[in-house]
Amino acid sequence: MAVDYTVIVVYLVGMLAMGWWGMRRAKSKSEFLVAGRRLGPAMYSGTMAAIVLGGASTIGGVGLGYKYGLSGAWMVFTIGLGLLALSVFFSARIARLKVYTVSEMLDLRYGGRAGVISGVVMWAYTLMLAVTSTIAYATIFDVLFDMNRTLAIVLGGSIVVAYSTLGGMWSITLTDMVQFVVKTIGVLLLLLPIAVVKAGGFSGMKAKLPTSYFDPLGIGGETIFTYVLIYTFGMLIGQDIWQRVFTARDDRTAKWGGTASGTYCLVYAVAGSVIGTAAKVLYPKLASPDDAFATIVKDELPIGVRGLVLAAALAAVMSTSSGALIACATVANNDIWSRLRGIVRSGGEEHDEVRGNRVFILIMGLAVIGTAIALNNVVEALTVAYNLLVGGLLVPILGGLLWKRGTVQGALAAVIVGGLAVIGLMAGYGILANEPVYYGLLASLAAYLVVSLATRPTDESVLAVWRDRLAGKSPELPSEPVPAHQ
Numbered sequence: 001m002a003v004d005y006t007v008i009v010v011y012l013v014g015m016l017a018m019g020w021w022g023m024r025r026a027k028s029k030s031e032f033l034v035a036g037r038r039l040g041p042a043m044y045s046g047t048m049a050a051i052v053l054g055g056a057s058t059i060g061g062v063g064l065g066y067k068y069g070l071s072g073a074w075m076v077f078t079i080g081l082g083l084l085a086l087s088v089f090f091s092a093r094i095a096r097l098k099v100y101t102v103s104e105m106l107d108l109r110y111g112g113r114a115g116v117i118s119g120v121v122m123w124a125y126t127l128m129l130a131v132t133s134t135i136a137y138a139t140i141f142d143v144l145f146d147m148n149r150t151l152a153i154v155l156g157g158s159i160v161v162a163y164s165t166l167g168g169m170w171s172i173t174l175t176d177m178v179q180f181v182v183k184t185i186g187v188l189l190l191l192l193p194i195a196v197v198k199a200g201g202f203s204g205m206k207a208k209l210p211t212s213y214f215d216p217l218g219i220g221g222e223t224i225f226t227y228v229l230i231y232t233f234g235m236l237i238g239q240d241i242w243q244r245v246f247t248a249r250d251d252r253t254a255k256w257g258g259t260a261s262g263t264y265c266l267v268y269a270v271a272g273s274v275i276g277t278a279a280k281v282l283y284p285k286l287a288s289p290d291d292a293f294a295t296i297v298k299d300e301l302p303i304g305v306r307g308l309v310l311a312a313a314l315a316a317v318m319s320t321s322s323g324a325l326i327a328c329a330t331v332a333n334n335d336i337w338s339r340l341r342g343i344v345r346s347g348g349e350e351h352d353e354v355r356g357n358r359v360f361i362l363i364m365g366l367a368v369i370g371t372a373i374a375l376n377n378v379v380e381a382l383t384v385a386y387n388l389l390v391g392g393l394l395v396p397i398l399g400g401l402l403w404k405r406g407t408v409q410g411a412l413a414a415v416i417v418g419g420l421a422v423i424g425l426m427a428g429y430g431i432l433a434n435e436p437v438y439y440g441l442l443a444s445l446a447a448y449l450v451v452s453l454a455t456r457p458t459d460e461s462v463l464a465v466w467r468d469r470l471a472g473k474s475p476e477l478p479s480e481p482v483p484a485h486q
Contacts, residue, residue: 004307005145011182011311015163015318018174022167029353032168033100033330034246043177044257047319048244049264050176050183052079052235054320055136056382058187058313061269062296063289065276069213073273078227080265082235087258090401092251094242096472102239102397103335108469109400110408111462117415119335121392122239126328127368128385129240133321134160134372135381140294140313153372156314160321161365165358169247172322179315183268186312190305191297192271198300199278208281226434229441230386237397238389240320240327251472325368329360380431391422391440395448403452404463410452418444 030036039047057076064072086094099105103119137156138149147155163171199205205213212218235241248254279292282300286292297309333356375381395418396411422440429435 003304004310007304007307008311008314011314012159014178015159015175018178019163019166019171022163022171022174025167025170027354029100029357031170032354032357033326034243035169035173037095037098037247038249039173039247039253039257040249041253041257041260043173044244044248044253045260045264046180047173047176047247048083048241048258048261049268050180050315050319051240051244051323052083052261052320053183053265053268053316054133055313055317056132056320057265057268058183058272058316059136059290059293061272062276062279062293063291064219065273066280066286066292067276067289068219068273069209069215069277069280070270070273071216071219072276073269074219074224075227075231076269076272077266078224078231079235080262080269081228082232082262083241083265084259084262085232086236086241086245087255087262090236091245091248091254091258093401093470094245095248095251095254097469098246100243100246101331101334102237102242102393103331105242106396106400106411109458109462109466110396110406110411111458112408116335116339117412118393118396119331121388121415121419123328123331123336125385125389126239126324126331127364127371128381129238130321130324130328130364130368131371131375132382132385133317133324134368135375136317137314140310140317150373154369156317157321157365157369157372160318160325161362161369164322164325165361165365168354168357168361169243169326172326173247175322176319179319182308182315183312186309186315187275188268188271191301191309191312192275194301194305195275195278195282195296198296199281205277205281209277213277213280222434226437229437230383230390233390233394234386237393238327239331240323243327243330244323321368325365326361328368329357329364332364333357333360383431384426387422387426387437387440388419391437391444392416392419394418394441395444399448399452405452405457406448407452407455407458409455410448410450413451414444414448417447 025031028036053076057079061072061076064075066072094105097105097108099108101119102122103116106118134153134157138147138152141147141152141156145152163175167174196202196205200208217224245254245258248257275296276289276292279286279296283292283295286295293313297306297313301309337360392415395414396406399406399414400411418440421443422436425436425439426433
């Protein structure tokens with residue numbers, strides 16, 4: 001294992017070195033939070049693919065393949081579909097807004113009073129997303145070093161917090177680009193063909209497994225529908241995804257770079273399910289499907305290659321974790337704390353935006369590590385995060401982009417009603433039930449439509465500013481929320 005350990009250690013040291021390099025470039029708020037909005041197509045598409053394909057997509061995707069066969073691809077496949085829809089239909093408009101958070105977009109569209117509550121919901125989502133990614137370190141470091149769960153979370157989490165705090169989005173962009181390359185080589189070019197060959201090829205796999213393993217709909221229509229509702233729509237509105245869109249150099253980069261990332265996700269989805277299916281042939285009686293990835297890597301790959309593939313899994317986890325962490329800190333600072341600060345501070349006081357955002361990344365990073373140590377169930381944490389996101393924020397965000405008649409009162413009603421409905425239904429039906437997101441989304445939509453139609457239309461001056469921003473005619477938003485009377 002000495003060679004494998006060396007590969008992993010070199011990789012981790014490289015991540016920290018890139019964090020230090022990024023610190024030298026992040027001299028302004030724009031540089032620190034959105035890489036100066038300067039990423040070209042190659043870097044944009046690579047980093048976007050890296051953030052959406054995390055530990056759940058890699059370890060979890062292989063686990064679903066182990067349990068269901070080829071239809072286990074659907075979870076990651078719907079993530080790719082969501083990224084394609086975002087890139088083709090919305091990314092250019094989102095990039096032209098020149099904002100930093102989803103809540104700032106809501107403030108701009110509805111007139112300045114929708115962002116606080118939506119910020120709290122988005123903060124909860126990004127926090128839990130970062131927590132679930134951080135928990136995954138325990139699985140990988142256990143395979144690598146037989147390490148205690150808590151120590152593994154602290155070690156992996158500390159490295160991510162360190163390079164994210166140092167250089168912000170520039171560090172995360174550089175590390176994500178490396179992680180994208182490592183994942184491509186480790187999972188697609190090495191693990192996939194080796195796993196298939198070891199399992200006897202597709203003919204050998206078909207001979208040893210039930211035909212349901214090769215049914216593209218074997219996982220079940222209701223499950224696929226739920227994946228679409230949660231992950232495809234979740235890709236359209238998540239702060240972690242939007243913050244990457246904000247890094248694009250121009251509309252074309254956001255659209256076509258994102259389309260390339262979405263297509264890559266579809267390929268990655270199929271690869272994960274095939275690897276999982278091969279693992280089922282090789283290890284038919286694993287205690288848990290999520291052990292399939294680590295088991296096949298540990299037992300079937302040669303020295304050196306094994307280290308690279310485990311580095312690929314680590315890369316997958318780190319890219320999602322760092323992206324969720326900076327999104328969580330950006331929302332906490334810009335959408336929640338800045339509003340409180342605006343109430344209590346004295347006029348004329350200057351603030352170091354980069355330093356303030358570094359402090360928030362450090363604080364949120366410590367909170368993520370502490371929460372990850374306390375929680376055990378990754379699936380439940382991720383389900384809560386996506387249920388709140390989709391149930392509370394999907395309707396007001398897409399409504400603001402697509403329906404002129406939507407009002408701030410309707411947006412607030414949709415967030416509150418949808419969020420409370422999801423929480424109440426999860427308490428009643430269970431966290432993993434499908435009903436909370438179904439009924440919560442319907443309740444949010446009903447509240448948005450009824451309240452918007454029952455209240456005065458959004459002021460034309462607000463809509464005029466919104467249309468100008470969508471057309472790319474206005475400068476970036478100020479750091480303070482848009483006043484309600486504008």
